[in-house]
Amino acid sequence: MMAASSPRVMSVSSGKGGVGKTFVTVNMAAHAARQGQRVLLIDADLGLANVDVMLGLHASGNMQDLLHGKAILEDLIVSTEHGFDVLPGGNGLYELTNLSPDDQQVILDNLRDIGHNYDLILIDTAAGIGENVLYFASASEDALVVLTPDPTSLTDAYALIKVLSQQRDVRRFMVAVNQTGDIDGQITFRRLLSVTDRYLDVYLDYLGNIPRHTAVRQAIQNQRLIDASDDGRLVAQMQHVFDTAMNRPRNDARSGGLQFFWEHSLTASLNAVAGA
Template identity: 45%
Template sequence: MSDVLKSPPAAPFTGAKVLAVTSGKGGVGKTFVSANLAAALAKRGHRVLVLDADLGLANLDVVLNLHPKTTLHDVFTGKATLDEAIVKAPGGFSVLLAGSGMVEYSRLTPEVRDEFMDVLRSLMPRYDVVILDTGAGISDVVLFAVSLASEVLVVATPEPTSLTDAYAAIKVLATQQKRQHVRMIINQTARPGDGRAITTQLQQVLDRFVTTGSGRSVRLIHVGDIPADPSVREAVMRRQLLLVNVPGCPAALAISEVARKLDESVISPSEFGGRKTTVP
């Protein structure tokens, strides 16, 4: 495994705060969270771009009901400029979409790695926040995208398969990328407090079986629950942003609260009492 996958760059770029939204398995609402979190952060006054980092199986365009003529693939191949590929999304943020079904991007080659880093380096000065909507699992493409982020948000649901795969993904991030902390979002919770309880249980397992390079176990930071809400399914089926169309529903309010926590602790800490983004 290449060194770039083993540890996050200390300071790879300057400019935007880079957040990777990832998951152990598919179908847990990762892209839904990425898009609506972007809308919530844009509403808080930030310049936000979501980069579809699921290079082989992209579906951010489906969630946002966008039909781009130009994608990240065109930028990589020199058929279009970066400016031509950036699209305005509903919700006040920008997106850079990847083409779906691109087999050549399903594995990490030196060319893909360099092209991706060049694009990210160009984006950084333009935005306050860049959200990387990664693929699910622990493939080399997913781990590479995550390695470029200063903060990682793992999305999971209360289902046992989701939690098992989330544990596996966090273990890899702790052991190979030397992540000291990972932020958790538990989606589709049935009752208030369920997500925090799940995060605590995962932490206990990690404490027993996984240590980072420092000899300490990786720390999970619970940033929020998103309750099971029929408005979510309706928005997904209609390809609409929840934060735009039903901003007062329970799931939308929960995502707005996640955005507030991230804003205060990670994105703009100096504006909120000078709190630091590092974790003791």
């Protein structure tokens, strides 16, 4: 039904904060851009180490400007030297789920319009399982969950998958294990799989692991991305995870990407009318 040109929309979530979600999202955006994809990274996180900080960007406006007709969404988007665009955090998008249905509709209509300019839209969501996270993850075509071997990260990733599957009917998850080697990555994935297989009706798709490396902290501190000059193993593993995600077939059951945003907000509006 959807045109093949509709952007692929992938949310990146984790349950627990500090696992490397933003690091992964930003570098995946750069990787896809290098391959010629037109990429928009939406920062839907208000966290401290957010996309703006990692890339040294400054938001040029916010959703209030948009809602008051003082700006269009294009005005809020920042082009980066890495070849992809960013809708920075601090723009009010994080508040989307707290806005009135009318205001939501304005923003979502705008998002849907600009979506046609892109092949891939990555959404860096906040930590936790708040309404905002659930909204973006369930409105996306693909839901990527990042975790580390840390037991609390595993528990929080499980909680996120549980809520998304039971409350939002998300059944398919891509999984990447960050800050660890191949074997611990496998072990961590199998641990997660053993509980989801037992208690939930979901399908987990393991993309692979990204090693813990001092270059990551250094790169973040210097507001640069991982590139070919970095440790070969780190670069290769990151590329493997990103390529595996990109090469997965489109999720037909959920494709349409931003169409989902539109449908969701329309449903919300109808509910609001019905409840009035």
